Amino acid sequence: MTTTLYRATYLHTPSSSFTDAAALRAEDDGALLVEGGVIRAVGGYADLRAAHPDVPVADLRGGLLLPGFIDTHVHFPQVRVIGGLGLPLLDWLEQCALPEEARMADAAYARGVARDFVGGLVQAGTTTALVFGSHFAGAVDELFTEAARVGLRCVSGLVVSDRLLRGELHTTPQRAYDEGRALIGRWHGVGRTLYAVTPRFSLSASEGVLDACGALMQEFGDVRFTSHINENTREIEVVRGLFPEARDYLDTYERAGLVGRRSVLAHNVWPTDRELGAMAEHRCTAAHCPCSNSALGSGFFPLRRHLDAGVHVSLGSDVGGGTGFSLLKEGLQAHFMQNLMGEGGVALSPAHLLYLATLAGAQALGLEGQTGSFEVGKAFDAVHLSPAPGTPLDAVFRHASSPERALAAAFATGTPADVACVWIGGDEVHTRTARQTA
Numbered sequence: 001m002t003t004t005l006y007r008a009t010y011l012h013t014p015s016s017s018f019t020d021a022a023a024l025r026a027e028d029d030g031a032l033l034v035e036g037g038v039i040r041a042v043g044g045y046a047d048l049r050a051a052h053p054d055v056p057v058a059d060l061r062g063g064l065l066l067p068g069f070i071d072t073h074v075h076f077p078q079v080r081v082i083g084g085l086g087l088p089l090l091d092w093l094e095q096c097a098l099p100e101e102a103r104m105a106d107a108a109y110a111r112g113v114a115r116d117f118v119g120g121l122v123q124a125g126t127t128t129a130l131v132f133g134s135h136f137a138g139a140v141d142e143l144f145t146e147a148a149r150v151g152l153r154c155v156s157g158l159v160v161s162d163r164l165l166r167g168e169l170h171t172t173p174q175r176a177y178d179e180g181r182a183l184i185g186r187w188h189g190v191g192r193t194l195y196a197v198t199p200r201f202s203l204s205a206s207e208g209v210l211d212a213c214g215a216l217m218q219e220f221g222d223v224r225f226t227s228h229i230n231e232n233t234r235e236i237e238v239v240r241g242l243f244p245e246a247r248d249y250l251d252t253y254e255r256a257g258l259v260g261r262r263s264v265l266a267h268n269v270w271p272t273d274r275e276l277g278a279m280a281e282h283r284c285t286a287a288h289c290p291c292s293n294s295a296l297g298s299g300f301f302p303l304r305r306h307l308d309a310g311v312h313v314s315l316g317s318d319v320g321g322g323t324g325f326s327l328l329k330e331g332l333q334a335h336f337m338q339n340l341m342g343e344g345g346v347a348l349s350p351a352h353l354l355y356l357a358t359l360a361g362a363q364a365l366g367l368e369g370q371t372g373s374f375e376v377g378k379a380f381d382a383v384h385l386s387p388a389p390g391t392p393l394d395a396v397f398r399h400a401s402s403p404e405r406a407l408a409a410a411f412a413t414g415t416p417a418d419v420a421c422v423w424i425g426g427d428e429v430h431t432r433t434a435r436q437t438a
Contacts, residue, residue, distance in 0.1 A: 001035060001036040002035070002036065002426070003033070003034065003035040003036075003040075003052075003055050003056075004033075004034050004055065004056055004057075004058050005031050005032070005033050005034075005045075005048060005049065005052055005055045005056070005057045005058070006031060006032045006034060006057075006058045006060055006065065006380075006382075007029070007030075007031050007045050007049075007057055007058065007059050007060060007061060008030060008031070008032075008060035008061060008063070008064070008065035008384070009026075009027065009028050009029065009030065009061065009063070009064055009065065009403050009406070010026070010027050010030045010032065010064070010065040010066070010374060010403075011024060011025065011026045011027075011064065011065075011066060011354060011403050011404070011407055012024075012025055012066065012067050012354070012358065012359075012373040012374040012375075013025070013351060013354050013355040013358065013359050013373060014359070014373040014374075014375055015359075016355055016359070016360070017349070017351040017352045017354070017355040018307055018352065018355070023351055023355060024350070024351035024354065024404065026402070026403040026404060026407075027042075027043070027044060027045075027403070028402075028403055029044065029045045029046070029061075030042070030043065030044055030045055031043065031044065031045040031048040031049065032065075032374055032380065032382075033048055033052060033055065034380040034426055036426065037379055037380055037425040037426025037427065038377065038378070038379060038380065038426070039374060039375065039376055039377065039378050039379070039380050040376060041376060042374050042375070042376065060384050060386070060421075062386060062397070062398075063384055063385050063386030063387070063397065063420060064384070064385045064386075064397070064403070064406055064407065064410060065382055065383075065384050065385075066125075066354065066358070066382065066383050066385065066407075066410075067358040067359070067371070067372055067373050067374060067381060067382060067383075068125065068126065068127025068128065068358070068371065068381035068382055068383050068422065068423070068424060069124070069125045069126045069127065069128075069327040069328075069357050069358060069361075069383060070126070070127070070128040070129070070314070070315075070327075070357065070358055070359075070360075070361025070362055070364075070365070070367075070371070070372060071121065071126045071128070071129040071130065071315070071316055071317050071325070071327060071361065072129075072130045072264050072266075072285065072287040072314040072315065072316045072361045072364050072365065073130060073132070073226070073264070073266040073267075073287035073289055073316025073317070073318050074121070074129055074130070074131055074132065074316060074317050074318060074319050074322075074325070075097070075131070075132040075318070075319055075320060075321075076113070076114070076117050076131050076132060076133055076134060076139075076143050076156065077097075077100060077101045077103075077104050077110075077113060077132075077134050077139070078097055078100065078101070078319055078320030078321070079113060079116045079117045079120055079319055079320060080100060080113060080116065080320075081096045081097060081100045081320045082319055082320040082322075082323060082324065083320075083323065084096035084097075084320070084321075085295055087296070088232060088234065088296055088297055088298075089231055089232040089234070089235060089296050089298060089321070090232065090234055090235060092296055092321065096320070097320065097321075098165060098166050098169065099166075101134065101135060101169060102166055102168050102169060104134040104135070104136050104139040105136050105138075105139075105168065107138045107139065107142060110134065110136070110138065110139035110142040110143075111142045111146070113139075113142075114139075114142045114143045114145070114146035114147075115146055117143070117146075118143075118146045118147055118150050118152055118154075119150075120319075120325045121152060121325050122150060122152060122422050122424075122429050122430045123325075123416050123419060123422075123430055124324070124325035124326045124327070124416040124419065125326070125327070125328075125383035125385075125416070125419045125422055126152075126325060126327065127152070127153060127371070127381040127382075127383070127422065127423075127424045127429075128152075128153035128154075128155070128361065128362070128365065128367065128371060128381070129152065129153070129154060129155070129156075130155045130156070130196060130224070130226055130264055130287070130316075130361075130364070130365060131143065131154055131155065131156035131196075132156070132159055132198060132200075132226070133156040133157050133158055133159055133196075133198060134158070134159060135158070135159045135160070135161065135168075135169040135171070135200075137158055137179045137182070137183060140156065140157065140158050140183055141183070141186070141187075143156055144156065144186075144187045144193050147192070147193060148190075148191050148192070148193060150429055151192065151424045151425065151427050151429045152192065152424065152429070153192045153193075153367070153371065153381070153424060154192065154193050154194070155193075155194040155195070155196050155224055155365055156193075156195070156196055156198075157180065157183065157195050157196040157197055157198040157223075157224075157226075158176070158179055158180050158183055158198060159198050159199075159200050160176040160180070160198065160199050160200065160205060160209050160212070160213065161199065161200045161204035161205050161209065162176075162204070162205065162206050162208070162209050163204055163205075163206055164203060164204045164238075165200070165204050171209070172208075172209075173206075173208035173209050173211065173212040174212070176209050176212045176213065177212040177215055177216060180195075180197060180212075180213075180216050181216060181219075183195060184216070184220055184223060188220065188222075188223060189222075192424070192425070194223070194224060194365075195220070195223045195224070196223065196224040196225060196226045196264075197213045197216050197217055197223055197224070197225045197226075197258070198213075198225075198226055198227065199213050199227050199258075200227065200228070201227055201228040201229070201235070201239075202227075202239045202242065202243065202249065202252040202253065203235055203238050203239050203242065207243075207255075207256070210252065210253065210255075210256035210258065211256050213225070213256060213258060214256040214257040214258055217257060217258060217260075217262075218257065222262070222366075223262070224262045224263070224264065224365060224366075225258050225259075225260070225262055225263040225264070226263070226264045226265070226266065226287075227253065227258075227265060227266070228265070228266050228267055229249050229250060229253075229265040229266070229267060229268050229271075229275075229286075230249050230250075230267060230268045230269055230270045230271050230275070231266070231267035231268075231269055231270075231293075231296075231298050232269075232270075232296070232298050232299075233270060233299075236249055236270060239252065247274065248272050248274060248275050249275065250265075250271075250274075250275040250278055250279065253265075254278065254282075259278070259279070259282045259284055260282050260283070260284060261282070261283045261284065261366070262284075262366060263282065263284035263285070264284065264285045264286075264287050264314070264364050264365070265279070265284060265285070265286055265287065266286075266287040266289060266316055266318065267286075267287070267288075267289060267292075267293065267298065267301075267318075268286040268288075268301070268306070269293055269298050269299040269300070269301055269302070270299060271286075271302065271305070271306075273305075273309075276305060276306060276309035276311055277309055279309070279311045280309050280310035280311050283312065284311075284312070285311075285312045285313065285314050285363075285364035286306055286311055286312070286313050286314075287313075287314050287315070287316040287364070288301050288303065288313055288314070288315055288316065288334060288356070289315075289316040289317065289318035289321070289322055289330070290330055290333035290334040290336075290337050291317065291318070291322040291323045291324070291329060291330055291333045292316075292317075292318035292321035292322040292323075293337070294333060294337065295321060295322065295323055296321050300337055300340070300341050300345075301334075301337065302344070303334075303338055303345065303346045304344060304345065304346050307346065312360070312363065312364060313356065313360065314356060314360040314361045314363070314364040315327055315330050315331065315334070315356040315357050315360065315361065316330070317330055324416075325416070326414070326415060326416055327357040328357075328410060328411050328414040328415070329415070330357070331348075331353035331354075331356060331357055331411045332353075332411050332412060334348060334353065334356065335348045335353065335411070350404060350407040350408040350411060351404075353411050354407060354411075358372050358373065359372035359373050360372075379424070379425045379426070380423055380425065380426045381423065381424050381425065382422070382423045383419055383421075383422050383423075384419070384420045384421040384422070385410055385414060385418050385419060385420065386418065386420035386421075386432075387414075387417075387418040388417070388418075391418075392413055393409055393410065393413045393414060393418055396409035396413075397409070419432065420432045
C-alpha cells in the first residue's frame with residue numbers, strides 16, 4: 001500500500017460557506033498524508049513530516065492544492081458541439097445538440113466521444129461528474145467503460161424521451177424501464193460508477209416514461225435522479241400545456257415519485273415559490289449552470305431565493321450549452337451574474353465558489369462522506385493548480401498575500417492549462433508536468 005506526504009498550499013471547505021463564515025480552511029505550508037488513496041492526516045507540513053519522517057514527500061509548492069471539482073450537470077454527447085452561440089434553448093437543441101446526439105447510435109462514434117468527454121473533464125480538474133448520458137444504451141456503456149478506464153467518479157444513466165425530439169431519440173416506457181434496469185445491473189456501484197435515472201425533461205417525457213423512471217427509483221433505492229427544470233420561459237410554457245393537471249414544472253416530477261434527497265435538477269432559473277418550498281422539503285438540489293444560462297440567454301439564476309428557501313445548490317458546466325468543462329470558469333461566471341443582479345444577487349466570495357465547485361456537489365450526490373474536502377477518511381481526490389511561469393496567474397501566486405488571495409485569482413483567471421495534476425482516490429489520472437519528489 002503506497003503512502004505519500006503531499007506538501008502544498010492547500011484550501012478546502014469542510015462545511016458550507018453559505019452557513020459557516022469560517023468554512024474556508026487554508027494551510028500555507030500544509031501537508032496531507034495519503035495511504036492507499038485515502039487521507040490519513042492533514043495539517044502543517046512541519047508537524048506531519050516530524051510524525052512521518054520516512055514517508056516519501058511529493059512537493060507541490062508554488063501552486064494550490066484543491067479538492068477535486070465536482071460537476072453536477074454535464075452532457076456526454078455534446079462535447080463536440082460546444083460553442084453553438086446565439087440561439088435560445090429549444091432552437092439550440094434542434095439545430096446543434098440533437099443531431100449530434102442521434103449520432104451516438106453508432107457505438108464506435110460514441111466510444112470516440114467518450115474519450116473526448118472524459119478526457120476533457122479530468123484535464124479541467126473534475127474528479128466527479130453527474131453526467132447526462134445518451135439516449136442509446138450502447139453509448140451509455142461506452143461512457144461508463146471509459147470513465148472506469150480513466151478512474152473518473154461517474155454518475156450517469158440512459159436519457160429517456162418519447163416525444164417532441166427526433167424520432168430516433170424516442171423510446172417507450174417499457175423499453176426505458178428494461179434498458180435502465182439492465183444498465184443499473186451492469187454499472188451501479190461498480191468501482192467508481194453510479195447510476196442516475198435520467199428523463200431528458202418533462203417536455204420530451206410523457207407521464208408513462210416518467211412513471212417508468214419512478215419505478216426504477218422505487219426498485220433501486222440508492223440510484224440517483226437528474227433532469228432539467230425551469231431553464232427557459234418558452235420551455236416552461238410548453239410543459240404547462242403538456243401537463244395541464246400539474247401545479248407547476250416540479251410537480252410533473254413529483255407526481256412520478258422522482259423528487260427526493262437523491263435528485264439533482266439542473267438550471268431552475270424561473271422557479272415559483274411553491275417549487276422552491278417543495279425542493280427544500282424534499283432536500284433535492286438545484287444545479288446552477290451560469291455559463292450555459294448566459295450563452296443560451298436563459299436568465300439570471302435566483303440564488304438568493306434558493307438559499308432563503310433552504311434549497312441546496314451545486315455547480316454544473318452544462319457542456320455543450322455551457323462553454324467548457326472548467327468549474328473555475330463556472331464559478332467566475334456565477335460571481336459575475338450575481339453581481340449584475342444587484343440587491344437581488346448574492347455576493348460570492350472565493351470561499352463560496354470553492355464550496356460550490358467541491359463539497360456542495362458531493363452533498364448533492366450523497367458522496368460527502370467520500371469526497372469534496374480534505375478530511376481524514378476521505379478519498380484523495382485533488383487538483384493541483386500550478387500556472388506556467390510568466391503567466392499572470394503565476395505572478396499572482398508568487399506575490400499573493402495569502403492562500404485566499406491566490407484562490408480568488410485562480411477563479412478569476414484559471415483555466416485547464418493551469419491544472420498540473422489530478423488525482424482520484426489517490427490515482428494520478430492526469431498530469432501536465434513532472435513533479436519533484438524528495
